[in-house]
Amino acid sequence: MTGLPLLGLHVSPAGGLPKAVERGVERGCESIQIFTQSPRRWAPTNHTDESIAEFREALAASPIQSVVIHALYLSNAATPDPELREKSLTAITHSLRVGDAIGAAGVVLHPGSAKDGHVGEAIERCGDVFQEALAESENCPLLLEDTAGAGGTLGRSFEELAALLEVSGGHERIGFCLDSCHLLASGYDVRTEEALDGVLADADAQFGLDRLRCIHVNDSQTPLGSNRDRHAPLGTGEIGEVGIAAVVSEPRFAGLPVIFEGPGIEGKEPMPADMEIMRRLRDEGRSARGLA
Ligand SMILES: [Zn+2]
Ligand SMILES: [Zn+2]
Incomplete structure (x- = not known):
């Protein structure tokens, strides 16, 4: 796949x-993100x-080129509590298996939280859980998402x-998802093309951009380094139109799902109006880069 980032939305x-594909098509998505279970319930x-066969059929017949799953919010792979660890492992494994079944490009996961504990040990515990979940599933990548840095979030x-990545043994199915809102909140300036360029050079040096498999393009209500995860409608927040245009036109994101999670410009759920904003900003970003 050459050319453009695959712009899309989180859809219900x-x-x-199969309804998720329908909604994605209606909204003009080139990629979609879905929950495959309630994100706030263990069951x-x-x-x-x-249903899986119907989903695959609808997807193949649609213009949507990539699907990612967002894992549930309850899991904490870093927990020292054996019961919570077991539930988290089961949930992550289940998401990866659904990902295998539907041919997802990955399962996006908030890695875990150290709470008040020791960060190094928390990271070690995550590695064990990730390796076990990967061993119990076939192909679907596990995409670790960067966080805004609130509390003990890893x-x-x-x-x-x-x-x-290291504590996961450098497993070939570990990838990453970077969220523009979380980047800004955790102190990475993504408000211009030049700033984003520096951030990506840093990411490349730390874990390698070949591991980058998904982008969440969200604007941020709170400023650089605020460590707060408060999404804003695209172009209306601290990242602004110029920064969002840089993200959605970034040539190194070509072929990757670039997903807007919301809130939308017209209401909580992202809608066609948000896709129109993304397309306009992609065009503006590309012309600013001399690409169009
Ligand atoms: Zn996100
Ligand atoms: Zn967020």
């Missing part, structure tokens, strides 16, 4: 997995073979993401 699979959703820096 309410009514069944996994049982997807029938029929993944606030490229050094921490690189450490998570």
Whole structure:
């Protein structure tokens, strides 16, 4: 795949997995992100073979070129509590297996939280959980997402993401998802093309951009280094139109799902109006780069 980042939205699979494809098509998506179970409940959703086959068929017939799954929010691979660890491992493994079944480009995961504990040990515990989950699934990559850095959340820096890769034995199915809102909040300036360039050079040095498999393009309500995860509608926040245009036109994101999670410009859920903003900003970014 050459050329352009695959712009898309987080869409709901309410009514069944195939519905997510339908919503993505209606909204003009080139890629989609979905939850394959309620993100705030442990109980996994049982997807029938029929529903999975229908999903794959609808996807193949659609212009959507890439699907990623966002894992549930409850898991904490870093926990020292054996019961929570077991539940987290089961949930992450289940998401990876659903990813295998639907042909997802990856499962995006918030790596975990050290709470008040020791960060190094928390990272070690994550590595064990990730390796076990990968061993219990086939092909689907596990994409660790950078965090805004609130509390003890792991993944606030490229050094921490690189450490998570290392404790996972450098597993070939470990990849990364960078979120522009979280980057800004954790102190990485992505507000201009030049600033983004420096951030990507840093990421490349720490874990290698060949491991980058997904981008979350969200604007931020809170400023650089605020360590708060508050998404804003595209172009309306601290990153602004110039920064968002730089992200959605970045040539190194060509072929990657570049997903807007919301809130949308017209309401909480991202809609076609948000896709229009992304396309306009991609065009503006490309012309600023002399690419169009
Ligand atoms: Zn995100
Ligand atoms: Zn976020």
